[in-house]
Amino acid sequence: MDQAIEFRQATRQDLDRIVEMLADDVLGSQRERYEQPLPDFYVQAFDAISADPNNELIVACLDGEVVGVQQITFTPYIVRQGGWRATIEGVRTASSVRGRGLGSQMILYAIERAKERGCHLVQLTSDKQREDALRFYGQLGFEATHEGFKLKLT
Amino acid sequence: MDQAIEFRQATRQDLDRIVEMLADDVLGSQRERYEQPLPDFYVQAFDAISADPNNELIVACLDGEVVGVQQITFTPYIVRQGGWRATIEGVRTASSVRGRGLGSQMILYAIERAKERGCHLVQLTSDKQREDALRFYGQLGFEATHEGFKLKLT
Numbered sequence: 001m002d003q004a005i006e007f008r009q010a011t012r013q014d015l016d017r018i019v020e021m022l023a024d025d026v027l028g029s030q031r032e033r034y035e036q037p038l039p040d041f042y043v044q045a046f047d048a049i050s051a052d053p054n055n056e057l058i059v060a061c062l063d064g065e066v067v068g069v070q071q072i073t074f075t076p077y078i079v080r081q082g083g084w085r086a087t088i089e090g091v092r093t094a095s096s097v098r099g100r101g102l103g104s105q106m107i108l109y110a111i112e113r114a115k116e117r118g119c120h121l122v123q124l125t126s127d128k129q130r131e132d133a134l135r136f137y138g139q140l141g142f143e144a145t146h147e148g149f150k151l152k153l154t
Numbered sequence: 155m156d157q158a159i160e161f162r163q164a165t166r167q168d169l170d171r172i173v174e175m176l177a178d179d180v181l182g183s184q185r186e187r188y189e190q191p192l193p194d195f196y197v198q199a200f201d202a203i204s205a206d207p208n209n210e211l212i213v214a215c216l217d218g219e220v221v222g223v224q225q226i227t228f229t230p231y232i233v234r235q236g237g238w239r240a241t242i243e244g245v246r247t248a249s250s251v252r253g254r255g256l257g258s259q260m261i262l263y264a265i266e267r268a269k270e271r272g273c274h275l276v277q278l279t280s281d282k283q284r285e286d287a288l289r290f291y292g293q294l295g296f297e298a299t300h301e302g303f304k305l306k307l308t
Contacts, residue, residue: 015232022233031234045236054206057232075227078169078211079176079244080185082199087241090233111305120307125279125300137303146279148300149291151265153274 010057021092067094086114088124164211171220175246221248240268242278
């Protein structure tokens with residue numbers, strides 16, 4: 001990116017734009033519901049994240065406009081000699097700025113936040129259908145050492 | 155298992171046994187430090203988990219003896235129409251009881267806890283070196299839809 005990206009905690013006013021970005025994606029379009037008014041479950045999720053000191057919903061801004069979002073969760077674990085890990089989830093960039101390096105800046109920001117919080121590991125899972133994302137995380141130094149299992153509850 | 159397994163929140167008094175089980179494992183033996191006295195980083199991790207209402211360190215007991223451990227983290231997410239997920243980590247059973255179905259009971263317990271907490275998804279990652287574990291989670295209905303990436307911070 002030529003211009004400087006600013007990172008900050010998301011506010012309730014960003015939520016509409018966040019869901020819009022999440023839905024503007026080949027998998028997100030099937031999984032999300034971007035409607036007006038915004039479905040209440042998104043507001044409830046936002047409030048739960050905001051109330052939790054171990055969760056951060058981060059937006060990336062360019063010229064005052066929100067162009068990226070990611071959630072970082074900080075978790076203390078007993079395994080691997082104790083310590084904290086940062087888990088990155090829900091990384092999306094606006095389609096208008098894709099391919100200009102914003103994704104890398106976002107992940108590097110998350111890594112910095114993880115260091116500030118004293119984490120010894122950063123982790124994430126990426127859908128195996130997202131071939132570009134899998135390559136992207138590998139290029140950033142992440143190792144795909146684990147299988148990521150999901151079980152939907154109904 | 156013939157006898158009934160009891161699940162409960164771990165206490166500080168269980169921590170020595172928990173680390174002993176974590177270290178009694180082909181990968182854990184390289185990653186953990188089971189020593190007397192127990193290294194302080196384990197105690198700090200235990201205290202951080204205990205202080206967090208969204209983290210539970212669960213032990214499985216047989217005849218009053220701790221024979222299994224797992225950590226369950228509850229996280230609110232914006233993605234997938236908001237809602238909470240349960241993440242399972244650090245699942246270990248005592249070598250003395252392996253192969254008797256305790257692992258399945260532990261995961262089923264975690265799934266029940268996830269339902270009680272209103273989660274719509276249970277997730278975990280498993281090291282690709284753990285071929286038995288990968289098969290085990292598949293048999294329990296988990297789908298390996300994601301790549302699990304890790305980045306160690308130094």
